Amino acid sequence: MLSQPADNYSDKSADKKVSLVLFHNDLRIDDNATLLKAATLASANNGRLLCVYAQDLADTLADKKKGQDYSFKQMGAARQQFLYESLADLDKSLQGLGNRLLFLTAKAETLLEDSAAESDTFAQLCQLIEQQAVTDICVSQTADYNQNQAYTILQNKYPQISWHVQSINTLFMTLPTEELPKSFTQFRKKVETNHDLLKAESDFEICPTSKVLPPMPDAMINSMANSDKYFSANQKIAEKAQQEPDFKGSKTFKGGETNAFRHLNEYFNSDAPSTYKTTRNALDDWTHSTKFSAWLANGSLSVKVLLNRLRHYERDVMANESTYWIWFELLWREYFYWYALNHQQQLFWFKGIAQHEPTTCFDKIRLEQWQNGATSYPIVNACMHQLTQTGYMSNRGRQLVASCFIHELGLDWRYGASYFEQHLIDYDVGSNWGNWQYLAGVGADPRGCRQFNLSKQTQQYDPKGEFIKKWQGNKTD
Numbered sequence: 001m002l003s004q005p006a007d008n009y010s011d012k013s014a015d016k017k018v019s020l021v022l023f024h025n026d027l028r029i030d031d032n033a034t035l036l037k038a039a040t041l042a043s044a045n046n047g048r049l050l051c052v053y054a055q056d057l058a059d060t061l062a063d064k065k066k067g068q069d070y071s072f073k074q075m076g077a078a079r080q081q082f083l084y085e086s087l088a089d090l091d092k093s094l095q096g097l098g099n100r101l102l103f104l105t106a107k108a109e110t111l112l113e114d115s116a117a118e119s120d121t122f123a124q125l126c127q128l129i130e131q132q133a134v135t136d137i138c139v140s141q142t143a144d145y146n147q148n149q150a151y152t153i154l155q156n157k158y159p160q161i162s163w164h165v166q167s168i169n170t171l172f173m174t175l176p177t178e179e180l181p182k183s184f185t186q187f188r189k190k191v192e193t194n195h196d197l198l199k200a201e202s203d204f205e206i207c208p209t210s211k212v213l214p215p216m217p218d219a220m221i222n223s224m225a226n227s228d229k230y231f232s233a234n235q236k237i238a239e240k241a242q243q244e245p246d247f248k249g250s251k252t253f254k255g256g257e258t259n260a261f262r263h264l265n266e267y268f269n270s271d272a273p274s275t276y277k278t279t280r281n282a283l284d285d286w287t288h289s290t291k292f293s294a295w296l297a298n299g300s301l302s303v304k305v306l307l308n309r310l311r312h313y314e315r316d317v318m319a320n321e322s323t324y325w326i327w328f329e330l331l332w333r334e335y336f337y338w339y340a341l342n343h344q345q346q347l348f349w350f351k352g353i354a355q356h357e358p359t360t361c362f363d364k365i366r367l368e369q370w371q372n373g374a375t376s377y378p379i380v381n382a383c384m385h386q387l388t389q390t391g392y393m394s395n396r397g398r399q400l401v402a403s404c405f406i407h408e409l410g411l412d413w414r415y416g417a418s419y420f421e422q423h424l425i426d427y428d429v430g431s432n433w434g435n436w437q438y439l440a441g442v443g444a445d446p447r448g449c450r451q452f453n454l455s456k457q458t459q460q461y462d463p464k465g466e467f468i469k470k471w472q473g474n475k476t477d
């Protein structure tokens with residue numbers, strides 16, 4: 001439980017600030033300029049700080065639902081578990097700094113069995129803002145169109161509140177080229193030849209970490225002492241975060257900044273970075289690719305911190321084609337971040353950024369076969385079982401199942417992208433929808449459309465059928 005802060009904070013000062021950090025894909029303390037900004041604003045005049053995570057904030061907004069009947073609503077179990085672990089870890093860290101995380105969710109009843117029906121997340125957030133007389137809201141820049149819509153609605157509803165947006169999930173403060181190049185290769189070349197930041201031998205600049213945070217408003221501290229709904233939810237999240245999922249892999253993902261750092265240390269203290277390029281296409285081995293995606297996606301890990309570790313490895317251990325390739329792949333992530341920001345709702349259009357709609361369509365039976373891993377392609381089925389059970393699939397696997405979805409099954413690519421969104425623990429709006437558009441031939445691929453030969457790919461990546469055997473059924477043992 002949070003102890004009363006030693007500082008002489010008072011809720012009574014007339015001009016005190018109540019700043020609210022609205023966490024989204026920035027679930028960390030380290031290199032978090034958004035949290036620092038909110039803390040600085042609040043501490044300037046003995047103000048108060050609210051740290052809030054509002055799950056599915058944009059889901060209840062009419063704009064999101066409009067035209068998105070391909071969406072799968074409920075978050076998959078593995079993704080939800082990873083999120084709980086991340087939130088529990090963040091709450092623990094905030095507690096160590098003198099604050100707490102308030103968790104708002106429309107699904108409170110699934111966390112708190114005895115709770116009455118809840119209003120939606122957006123309404124809960126509005127209630128909190130009004131009750132606590134919030135003066136400033138701090139958010140991290142996001143490429144998520146729907147989340148940005150929610151921010152705009154909030155801004156319009158509360159014009160008296162000051163908004164502060166920090167860029168913390170990308171390497172660059174603004175688009176690093178004059179305009180977004182049409183292909184990744186053009187983007188990479190421009191960035192690599194023009195950007196001073198990347199030519200430098202030095203590290204990426206990291207934002208200082210807060211050592212202590214201003215406290216929550218008194219009313220919140222009191223309600224926490226009485227274990228009200230916010231903090232009962234925290235308790236439940238902490239309990240759920242303790243549950244060990246039953247995965248077939250010997251090693252798996254565990255959410256939260258603490259685990260992100262643990263993985264960062266393990267990875268760069270191993271030989272794996274120096275062989276990455278030769279192993280990255282494997283279907284199913286923990287060390288064959290970096291496995292940073294999930295922590296990067298929800299912001300438990302800063303991409304700058306990760307790249308600094310890569311640079312240290314290159315300076316102190318070795319630099320080769322493999323270490324360069326980790327950077328290369330992270331540039332794909334950058335590209336799709338700016339792609340999503342640039343194309344906004346076009347990211348979700350059937351015709352994507354192309355001129356014509358694809359000829360594929362919705363078909364319930366074929367969609368369910370794909371989802372359930374019951375197609376006539378064993379490699380695809382195995383990958384789909386892996387996804388629904390663990391929330392992860394290798395990059396090669398994603399390419400194969402997406403190619404099958406579009407070309408062999410002739411399905412509307414948005415259902416596939418939405419199913420990935422539901423299940424992937426590393427779901428990232430730009431990387432997911434951008435890659436699906438790319439494979440469907442309606443995105444940033446100058447070649448138009450990519451189809452993989454599934455039997456050749458099976459021969460190449462699972463010649464002994466071990467991967468297929470491991471993931472052939474729904475059993476978890």
Ligand SMILES: Cc1cc2nc3c(=O)[nH]c(=O)nc-3n(C[C@H](O)[C@H](O)[C@H](O)COP(=O)(O)OP(=O)(O)OC[C@H]3O[C@@H](n4cnc5c(N)ncnc54)[C@H](O)[C@@H]3O)c2cc1C
Nearest residue numbers: 289290291292293329330333395398426427428431432435
């Ligand atoms: C259809 C499809 C959907 C995808 N959806 C997502 C998604 O929602 N979230 C996500 O993070 N990645 C997505 N990817 C990209 C890629 O598959 C994953 O980033 C990668 O498999 C994650 O494992 P890793 O961290 O071990 O990757 P590594 O191979 O170790 O790569 C290092 C990092 O580079 C980035 N990266 C690698 N490949 C790509 C790529 N093609 N596009 C963008 N970034 C990349 C990731 O941040 C990754 O962590 C998708 C790819 C496809 C084909």
